[in-house]
Amino acid sequence: MLTGLLVLRIVLMFVVPQIDSTESRYAEISRKIVETGNWLTPQHDYAVPFWAKPPLSMWTSAAGMQVFGVSDFSARIGILLVSLVLLWLIYRWCKQARGREFAAVAVTILFTTVIFFTSAAFVQTDLLMVLGTSAAMVAFWNAMHNDRRQLVWGYLFFVGLAIGLLAKGPVAIVLSAIPIGGWVLFRNEWIRTWKNIPWISGTLLMLLIAAPWYYLAEKATPGYLEYFFVGEHYMRYTVSGWEGDMYGNAHSKPIGTIWLLWLAMLLPWSFLPLMAIIFRRNSTKDHLRRVNNAKSGWMSYVTWWALAPVLFFTVSRNVIPSYVLPGVPAAAVWILEVWLAGYGRDSRMTLPMQKVMSAIVLSFAGIWVVACIIFAFYPQVISKNSQKQLVLDAQEMGLPLYYYGKRQYSAEFYSDGEVVRITDKDPYAEHLQLENAVKKPKFMLKSDIGQLLENDQQDLFAIRKSEVVLFSEDFWSHFEQVKEYKKYLLFREIK
Structure with a gap:
């Protein structure tokens, strides 16, 4: 079952273009790493450093492009491999604690949650951080419950935190500290935690892995x-609609929105524990208490881990769906535990549960098969949020392509950075520029738009339909429309 879902996810890597601005932005930053050869400082634009995130995820995508060339697949393959490592990690952990069948079902639930399946080959920073936090959480648990390899697991705990630091920053430590701190506090495990974890030498190991890049990044920029x-x-996270973001816009949502996102991103499984709790409340509660006591705080640990992101972001207005990801591996385990408890079982699935699970997974796969067919044979359906077809059409015409207005990262990615953006002003004029850049920023001021008519070459001009009215009829007399897309029009200069 998992093999079929994995094949489907790989097919989607090929047929789905970059329709999300987040993915296309990180893919383009990764492509620039390969093109410029600058692996130290990711670049938001040529010679403009990207300060928003550490580089581990971008290194991962860049490595794929270095091996396979620039494409949707190569940008995503590294992320897919990370997701497989994460699935293996959760499987091994659950197998050791709860048995082979439980582990297989848990990772199936994890892989088929909406957020994990879409993120499994999505170019972003979150999944690398989740690998780090999950490794830290698994290592901490094993260090507390495995006397033979206690020291090894203790050091691996800090290796996981170092991965998180290089993937997204200190938030990885916070999202690991919340569940561990809650579990230790409520179970009064302070002494054992101090003895079993090499806090001083482990912290030094974490810094030895992660700190050098931060030092070199500050030195370079x-x-x-x-x-x-x-x-x-x-x-x-504390200022609603924060305007200091150099690379995007802060999201302002009602306080508590993260809980709704958590339930939505755990679909199609999030309703199963709710049903078990509602209809079998007493038996479920008693069974979970027995499991928790028998497994030395297993259920408590899983619950804290699953809820850590939503607890942390509850009062934040700036939230997006991927913020729930660090708790999703544990949430999959929690869902299965509560579901099993509703049937009064320890770790084995009953026949009715197997039927329900098969129906859910097949329905989930069916939806994505339909989506795959649509993406493959009717790409115009999603062309609204992708510049791939427009760039391919321009490349077929063999003419330089200029964009007006809002930056389109997918256009830059699919054109290998050759598109030129014309804007009212250069928004990065005050940013620190990298030294010895391979290329200079490709921006033209609106006041210089006449260069399109005076450069002695025939050009292509892409513009949003809503922005056509910003230019005079005299200007448009020099162009002819050649293509129409969902949001954009493509014009060719008349020579």
Whole structure:
């Protein structure tokens, strides 16, 4: 079953273009790493450093492009491999604690949650951080319950945190500290935690792995540490609609929105534990208490881990669906535990449960098969949020392509950085520029748009339909429309 879902996910990597601005932005930053050869400082645009996130996820995508060339598949293959490592990690952990069948069902639930399946080959920073936090959480549990390899697991705990630091930053430590702290506090495990975890030498190991990049990044682009630690890790989450974001817009949502996102992102499984709790409340409660006591706080640990992201982001207005990801591996285990408890079982599935699970997984797969067919044979359905077809059409015409207005990262990615954006002003004029850049920023001021008519070459001009009215009829007399897309029109200069 998992093999079929994996094949489906791989097919989607090929047929689905970059329709999300987040994915296309990180894919383009990764492509620039390969093109410029600058693996130290990711670049938001040529010679413009990207300070929003550490580089581990971008290194992962760049490595795929280095091996396979620039494509949707190569940008995503590294992320897919990370997701498989994460599935294996959860499987091994659950197998050791709850048995082979339980582990297989748990990872099936995990892989088929909406958020994990879509993120499993989605170019972003979150899944690398989840690998780090999950490794830390599994290592901590094993260090507390495995006397033979206690020291090894203790050091692996800090290796996981180091991965999180290089993937997304200190938030990885926070999202690991919340569930571990809650579990230790409520079970009064302070002494054993101090004895079993090499806190001093482990912290030094974590810093030895992660700190060098932060030092070199600050040295290469002074001001990075202040923006990253103060802006990205304080202002972003405490200031509604924070305007200091250099690379995007803060999201302002009602307080508590993260809980709704958590339930939605755990579909199609999130309703199963609710049913067990509602209809079998007493038996479920008693069974979960027995499991928790028998497994030395297993259920308590899983619950804290699953809820850590939503607890942390409850009062934040700046939230997006991927923020729930760090708790999803544990949430899959929690869902299965509560579901089993509703049937009064320890770790084995009953026949009715197997039927329900098969129906859910097959329905889930069916929806994605239909989506795959639509993406493959009717790409115009999603062309609204992708510039792939427009760029391919321009490349077929063999003419330089200019965009007006809002930056389109997918256009840059699919054109290998050759598109030129014309805008009212250069929004990065005050940013620190990297030294010895391979290329200069490709921006033209609106006041210089006449260059399109005076450069002695025939050009293509892409513009949103809503922005056509910003230019005079005299300007448009020099162009003819050649293509129409969902949001954009493509014009060719008349020579």
